[in-house]
Amino acid sequence: MTQGAREERALDTVEADGGEVGAEEFRDDFVGRFAAYWQSQGRPKAEGRIVGYLLVADRDAVSAEAVAEGAGVSRGSVSQSVRRLRELGFVTLVDSPDSRSRLISMDEDVWGGFLRNERGYLRQQRDLAASALERLPHLGPSSRTRLHNMYDYMTWLDGYHDVLLEQWERYKAERPERHTTEPPEEPGPGPAHA
Numbered sequence: 001m002t003q004g005a006r007e008e009r010a011l012d013t014v015e016a017d018g019g020e021v022g023a024e025e026f027r028d029d030f031v032g033r034f035a036a037y038w039q040s041q042g043r044p045k046a047e048g049r050i051v052g053y054l055l056v057a058d059r060d061a062v063s064a065e066a067v068a069e070g071a072g073v074s075r076g077s078v079s080q081s082v083r084r085l086r087e088l089g090f091v092t093l094v095d096s097p098d099s100r101s102r103l104i105s106m107d108e109d110v111w112g113g114f115l116r117n118e119r120g121y122l123r124q125q126r127d128l129a130a131s132a133l134e135r136l137p138h139l140g141p142s143s144r145t146r147l148h149n150m151y152d153y154m155t156w157l158d159g160y161h162d163v164l165l166e167q168w169e170r171y172k173a174e175r176p177e178r179h180t181t182e183p184p185e186e187p188g189p190g191p192a193h194a
Contacts, residue, residue: 027056031071044084046077051090054106061094061103078104089117112168119161126154 031052038048053071054062064082068075082104085091090110093102107113129151133144 028072030056044081046071046073047081047084049073050078050081051085051106054091054104055110057106061096061105063096063099063101063103067104089113109172112165112172115161115165115168119158122154122158122161126151126158129154 031049034052034055035045035048038051039045049071050067050073053067057066057070062070064075064078067073067082068078071078073081082091082093086093090106090113092105092107094105096103129147132139133147133151136143139147
């Protein structure tokens, strides 16, 4: 069982025992569970804690100190992680009206932004495969097939990228408003089922 699943079960146990989980306790649990999932994908746990915190932050932009406290990470981890998260398109820095320091912000559609920013990654990987095919002409058939598949997959996915973005925007436009305290309804079919 993964750490995220164990933590989810632990929270569910608290709820099943009749004890109501408070908002702050749940927020902390959410940050921890999100970080575990993030880390399971090979990314730094501190980075995941920061993204998790920003997803549930009550303000549109927060100071690095507030992120460190809310995410439960060091101030140095915030600086380092924010640089990387900016490159990935997860956060931006915005000017603070009453301070010389900048605030950390996350777009409301960070996932769509991530999808848009993924295009550079796909093209870099495609170009890397192409250069290996060119510069290593004596590779065996299995290696060449793997590299051709890498090149073709990245090319195919890059070509399908516009369709994914278009379908995501359409899906968002067709869904019900989400500005309520009610839990969201079950989503309709995604792009694979449309």
